[in-house]
Every structure is written in structure tokens, then in C-alpha cells.
Amino acid sequence: MNTAAIYHRPSSEFAYLYEKDVLHLRLRTAKGDVSCVQLIWQDPYLIEKKQKTETKTMVKGLSTELFDYWFVSLKAPFHRLSYAFAITATDQLQVFYGDQGLFLFSEELQSSANLYFRFPYFHEIDRFKAPSWVKGTVWYQIFPERFANGDKRNDPENTLPWGSKTPGRQDFFGGDLQGIIDHLDYLVDLGINGIYLCPIFKAYSNHKYDTIDYKQIDPAFGDEKVFKRLVEKCHQNGIKVMLDAVFNHMGDQSPQWQDVLAKGKESKYAD
Numbered sequence: 001m002n003t004a005a006i007y008h009r010p011s012s013e014f015a016y017l018y019e020k021d022v023l024h025l026r027l028r029t030a031k032g033d034v035s036c037v038q039l040i041w042q043d044p045y046l047i048e049k050k051q052k053t054e055t056k057t058m059v060k061g062l063s064t065e066l067f068d069y070w071f072v073s074l075k076a077p078f079h080r081l082s083y084a085f086a087i088t089a090t091d092q093l094q095v096f097y098g099d100q101g102l103f104l105f106s107e108e109l110q111s112s113a114n115l116y117f118r119f120p121y122f123h124e125i126d127r128f129k130a131p132s133w134v135k136g137t138v139w140y141q142i143f144p145e146r147f148a149n150g151d152k153r154n155d156p157e158n159t160l161p162w163g164s165k166t167p168g169r170q171d172f173f174g175g176d177l178q179g180i181i182d183h184l185d186y187l188v189d190l191g192i193n194g195i196y197l198c199p200i201f202k203a204y205s206n207h208k209y210d211t212i213d214y215k216q217i218d219p220a221f222g223d224e225k226v227f228k229r230l231v232e233k234c235h236q237n238g239i240k241v242m243l244d245a246v247f248n249h250m251g252d253q254s255p256q257w258q259d260v261l262a263k264g265k266e267s268k269y270a271d
Contacts (some may be wrong), residue, residue, distance in 0.1 A: 001089040003102055005030035005067060008085070010099075010117050017127040021077065023119060027070040027085055027097075031063055037070045038086040040096075040110060043078045044120075047113040055086070082116035137194040137240065140187055144198060144221055145172065145206045148179025156220045172206050177222040177230050188237050195234060196242045200227070203251055210251025 007028040008014050014026045027037055037058040047053065061071040074081070084098035086105055094105040098115040109115060149155070149162055155174040162173055177200070187195070199208035202216040217227050234241050250257060256269040264270065 002030035036088040041083040044082040079122040081119040139194040140192040141196040145175040149174035150178025
């Protein structure tokens, strides 16, 4: 058994609340390495009281070149769960996989409460609820600086002719919001109905992830009027627009960071 390929992570895409009292659980194993996976589960407090655990067979949902992915949907009536996996290899070796790692399977292990993964409580507020329209959306991601130059008047200094060289990290080619507007027919023909825009806010770089001002469209991309026109035309064509706002980091020229450089720990942004 290729134990290095066995993988599960609680509170992630491998374990999440799907409905009010229904969990979806996944496990990864090496491709063709495992013949059967059983989910072992019970109320955490009942395991501590040595009460018998329950089992449910997982289904091999999909495979890649390297891995098999096992899936089970479980309704837990007590709104909390301790769980582990009984994994049987194609050569019949059986292991117990839980929060403390892999062990050769034994009946005694099933009563050891500290070996289990845990879902402490099913909080409805933690359940991800995708809007219905998302499930039918075909996304097209756009890096605005490299999509199309629709307005040469806002080109940054030293903008290169379109297609003149292989793009480098520091190069500018003049891509902007007008360029996206000019090619909406092309996007509609592709059949997409959602555009995911890399950052469009004021920044120094071509990629705009080093934000200076989250409330201003970068001048090299246009202005609020152009952005509004882009959104309106997208909506007219049944296309939704999603912005990458990257609030978890900013550029070294942002006023907040500059304030910290100037005032040190006295800056209101120091923390």
C-alpha cells in the first residue's frame, strides 16, 4: 500500500457540511492501490463511552493518473461527528486512518477516541451556500493588461507594441478595460457567461496585485465610467463580472504601508 498517497483534511474540500445535517467526506489514495474504504463514525461522546461505532462504505468517485478519490455522504443525527477510515489494499492489507495517522487495523483502535478526525459541531453559518447561478456559470479569467489594448491614450510609459516579444514580468502591452469591451462578441461566441477579472485597482505593476488604492480603477485600465460600461455590456449579454480584490495583501506604495514606514509602531496601521 502506498501510504504516502493517502490523504484527508478536515474542514476543507475533503470534509464539509453540505446540507443542514449532511456531511460530504472524501479520501485520496494511490490509483489502483485500494479495493475498499469504510468510513467509521460515531458521536464523539459515544466513542469516549466505548459505544460501538458505525460504518458506511465509500464510493470511488473519480480517478486521475495518480490518485483515486473516495466519497461518502453521511447524515449525522447528533450534529457532530468523529470519523476515521478503514482502508483495504488490493493485497488485503487493512489500515486504520485517523487524526493521528495510519495504523494496522484492529478492533481496539475503533474505541480510541483520540485517533479520530472530528467535526465538533455542524454550524449552519459555516455551511457554504453557492448562489444558484454559479452552478451554471462558465468562467473566463482575464488578466487585463494582456488581453487587448482598446485605448492607447491610457498606455503606461514604455508600452510595447502588441505581440512584439514574449511578455516578461515587467513588460506593459497596454491591455485595458476598453479592450475587453471591444472583444465581448468573441467571448459571447465562446459560450462563457462569467468573467473573472484579475485586479483592476490602482497599482504600479502590470498584474495589479500590489494595490495602492482599492477605490480607484487603475488609470492604465480606464476609469469608473469605462468599468461601468463594461459591466453594463456584459450584463446585456448575460455575463456576470467577478472582481479579484486581494484584500489580504497590498503594494509597498499603498498609503497604509507608507504610513507605517513613516511612523513605525505609532502608525494606526502598524498591526
